[in-house]
Amino acid sequence: MSDDERPEPKYGVYATPEEQRARIQKPDATWSLETGESVTDDAEKTSANNTARAAGAPADPARSRAVDRIVTFALLAYALVNVAVAAIALLDFPQYAATVFEVMGIPGEFTNLEGGQAWGAAAAVALVIGYLIAAWFSVRRTMAGKLAWWVPLVGAVVTHLVVGALAIVPLMSDPAFTAYLTSIS
Structure with missing residues (x-):
């Protein structure tokens, strides 16, 4: 054909x-x-x-971005308050350690004052820097129209791991703290 x-x-x-x-x-x-x-x-x-x-998708992308912004900035505001309170507490590390001893039921006093002040200041600085990095990434992702609610959460976890490692150093070198740890094991 x-x-x-x-x-x-x-x-x-x-x-x-x-x-x-x-x-x-x-x-x-x-x-x-x-x-x-x-x-x-x-x-x-x-x-x-x-x-x-x-199909269960969001009805309006603009609305989901607005919700993401609200959640992101609410998390950042909450984190800012916590960072301020924790940084102030870490700068007075002997008082912070005394509170840890009291909460854990450790007899004795924290005696590693010089090491505590230095490591506490380092932990406070790390806490503030971690917050600033998380806030910066959150704002950048929000301005780019990307989901950002998870950034403050991940930032908090990573920052608190670093701060915890810095804060435990002077505690582990304190005789009362190590004596307590050996007594419970």
Whole structure:
């Protein structure tokens, strides 16, 4: 059969992909993915939004970004208060150690005063720097339109691991603390 004698296609079998898209009025998905732009019309956007809602996706990306911003900045505000209180406590490390001894029920007093002051100051500085880094990354991700709520949480965990390691050094070198640890084991 020659091209002129072919029967009229029922399902677009002879049409090019572009002709098929034009016929069914669907956008070129490859072009949309490569450019990041959408060529859908308002009716298709409405249909796509309804499908997304039915699939459990958020109804409005702007709303989810607003919720992310609120949660992120609430976590940062909460962390700021905690960092301020903890940094002040760590700067007075002998009092901090006395509180640790009291809470743990350790008899005796903290005597490693010089080491405690130096390591406590280092822990306070690490706490403030960790907060500032987490806040900076959170703001950058929020401004870029990316999810940022997890950054303050991860920052808190990492920072507290570092601060805990710095704060335990003077405690482990205190005779009353080590005597207590050996007595319980």
